[in-house]
Amino acid sequence: MTELSRRQLLGSLVATGVGAAAVGVGATVAVQAAVSAPPTSSTDATTPGAPVDPRGPHQAGITRPATPQTFGLIASVDLADSTDLTWLEPLGAAILEVTSIPRETSAEIPDGSGDLTVTVGLGPRILADLDTTLPGAEALPQFAKDAAMDPAAVGGDLLLALYASDPTVLGPALELLLATVPGHTLRWSQHGFRAPGKGTVARNPLGFLDGVIVPHGTEELDENVWIEDGAAKGGTVCVIRRLVLDRAAFGALPVEDQEKTIGRYKIDGSPLSGGDPEAQVNLTAKSADGEYLVPARAHARAAHPSFTGSALMLRRGYAFDNGGADAGLMFICFQRDLRTFVATQQRLDERDALMDFATPTASASFLILPGFDENTPLGASITGR
Numbered sequence: 001m002t003e004l005s006r007r008q009l010l011g012s013l014v015a016t017g018v019g020a021a022a023v024g025v026g027a028t029v030a031v032q033a034a035v036s037a038p039p040t041s042s043t044d045a046t047t048p049g050a051p052v053d054p055r056g057p058h059q060a061g062i063t064r065p066a067t068p069q070t071f072g073l074i075a076s077v078d079l080a081d082s083t084d085l086t087w088l089e090p091l092g093a094a095i096l097e098v099t100s101i102p103r104e105t106s107a108e109i110p111d112g113s114g115d116l117t118v119t120v121g122l123g124p125r126i127l128a129d130l131d132t133t134l135p136g137a138e139a140l141p142q143f144a145k146d147a148a149m150d151p152a153a154v155g156g157d158l159l160l161a162l163y164a165s166d167p168t169v170l171g172p173a174l175e176l177l178l179a180t181v182p183g184h185t186l187r188w189s190q191h192g193f194r195a196p197g198k199g200t201v202a203r204n205p206l207g208f209l210d211g212v213i214v215p216h217g218t219e220e221l222d223e224n225v226w227i228e229d230g231a232a233k234g235g236t237v238c239v240i241r242r243l244v245l246d247r248a249a250f251g252a253l254p255v256e257d258q259e260k261t262i263g264r265y266k267i268d269g270s271p272l273s274g275g276d277p278e279a280q281v282n283l284t285a286k287s288a289d290g291e292y293l294v295p296a297r298a299h300a301r302a303a304h305p306s307f308t309g310s311a312l313m314l315r316r317g318y319a320f321d322n323g324g325a326d327a328g329l330m331f332i333c334f335q336r337d338l339r340t341f342v343a344t345q346q347r348l349d350e351r352d353a354l355m356d357f358a359t360p361t362a363s364a365s366f367l368i369l370p371g372f373d374e375n376t377p378l379g380a381s382i383t384g385r
Helices: 021-026 088-098 124-130 165-177 216-226 248-253 257-262 336-353 353-357
Strands: 071-079 117-122 158-164 184-194 201-203 234-247 318-321 327-336 358-368
Touching: 071 124, 071 327, 088 117, 088 165, 158 165, 158 234, 158 358, 165 184, 234 336, 248 257, 248 353, 257 353, 327 336, 327 358, 336 353, 353 358
Parallel strands: none
Antiparallel strands: 071 158, 071 184, 117 158, 117 358, 184 318, 234 327, 234 358, 318 327
């Protein structure tokens, strides 16, 4: 086996399944506090609950805050007119306002914005009408089990992804932002939550640590996440998959079998092949009797980019619970091109034992627009405005 590059090695847990509405707002929200200066780095750490500046070369809610907020609201929206994007500029202005509301100044959000972030993306139908060569202009292909999904929960023209430590902020903020988008229809939405964690690492609904292996630092993010040139420079491609997990069936397995399904130990996330919790999975390590320490169908092996030639994904997933068996993971990942996700998911469908416990119930992909500020309107490079 040839020596893997650092990019390949970092992908030992790259996963798709489980590893894995400013005109309207300006009229209703009184904003009295100035927004702080844009962050100097896309990975600046922030105090939990502290305001997150939406301005900069990349949108917030992707690498900042470095530790994702506890609660999220994903909204996939349809547009009546796929060619009219004049609302993007007022939407961006609305985001600047709604994310900087002080306490006791807004009837809609009386406790203030806190660390609310809003991430905006455009779906394949909108992108194809603009320029078919834009990243994300091609829709996701159909994967295993996708045929059973409700078509109303597939795709969308506009993504509004809101995250905050205070869940009561999310719904009102979404309504205020949608007020700037004419002719919209909410296609599907999902509230989510995350377990306590540091950085991208947190326990997923199956009890295993997720988000262990993701790109870190400017160099790795530039290589794997941010689009490097063209009209979408500074943006990224987002894939969202809502996965109902059969937690009862998975939990009924002996812990040893759960760990063999994942490829890492449940307690601390260290790989079955040895090493500390942040160690790479050694795909060649064998036991004394010649068996692979990381089984052939383990998630960590199936998702490894050495088999797909794909780059790393930045994963910031959220659990969800709609009651009863309708619970699981909102898998959310960011990458420079759609192929990274597609190639990995196709391999998981073929080889990953973890997929036996996951059923997709919603799916979409979006081009996350480049960053913006008061002088560079949201979507300006894409629309040419």
